[in-house]
Amino acid sequence: AENNRRKKLLRSAQKSIMLWDPDGPARKPPRESAELLVSADAMFGLSDSFQRCTSPDFLLHTIGGTTRGAIERAYDWLIPIISRLPDTISRLPPSTSCFLLLRAYGADGERRAQLKELSTPLLHHVQDSLRGTLGEAES
Incomplete structure (x- = not known):
């Protein structure tokens, strides 16, 4: 069940995460980068930190x-x-x-x-x- 949840989360992340470059077009990250972002978020709570950040x-x-x-x-x-x-x-x-x-x-x-x-x-x-x-x- 945990493995299926992780796969679903990764698919969702690959669809919703965009790399933004002010000098170029926005694009989707490679699968490995999306996996790294999902893992870092799970370990460090990055999304919560960004959502609470005010400065x-x-x-x-x-x-x-x-x-x-x-x-x-x-x-x-x-x-x-x-x-x-x-x-x-x-x-x-x-x-x-x-x-x-x-x-x-x-x-x-x-x-x-x-x-x-x-x-x-x-x-x-x-x-x-x-x-x-x-x-x-x-x-």
């Missing part, structure tokens, strides 16, 4: 902006992160929290359940942002 804020950098398109592209991987680490909601731009809050009531199935659980903290974040300086800057 620089890798989560916001990976989202790539506050536009609707950027938020929609991040949606599939962002929901599991904020479900597991709800304190990251306070780091999100208000527009992202607002988009996710709206999606909570328009989503289906498992995503809807995940978002419904997060709807209260998302709503508080949007309300606090609208009342505070962050809300004034975006409006």
Whole structure:
């Protein structure tokens, strides 16, 4: 069972990991590199460290902006992160929290359940942002 889980994780990693070179096109890493990344993440908890890091804020950098398109592209991987680490909601731009809050009531199935659980903290974040300086800057 563990071997099957690892193979499934590796296949998923090979599909989702991209090498980004500012001077060239993004490309997928070779299988050996994907295996090394998955092993390093399992040993050292790299993904958790990057998700919690605030200086620089890798989560916001990976989202790539506050536009609707950027938020929609991040949606599939962002929901599991904020479900597991709800304190990251306070780091999100208000527009992202607002988009996710709206999606909570328009989503289906498992995503809807995940978002419904997060709807209260998302709503508080949007309300606090609208009342505070962050809300004034975006409006």
